[in-house]
């Protein structure tokens with residue numbers, strides 16, 4: 001499993017609204033801007049901030065941007 005969040009072998013979903021615009025402000029089927037981890041099902045607006053489950057294999061998958069910021 002790659003540690004690059006944007007690598008082809010990591011699995012994320014673009015979250016799409018499952019409700020009408022009255023409920024969450026998005027039309028049904030419209031992307032909400034959130035990214036969901038296919039492994040543990042958690043989601044967040046920022047792919048690097050997804051609160052993965054403790055045993056999620058994609059927990060440490062981060063983008064190059066994140067690594068540049070926090071790892072020297």
Ligand SMILES: [Zn+2]
Pocket residue numbers: 037038039040041042052053056057058059
């Ligand atoms: Zn996850």
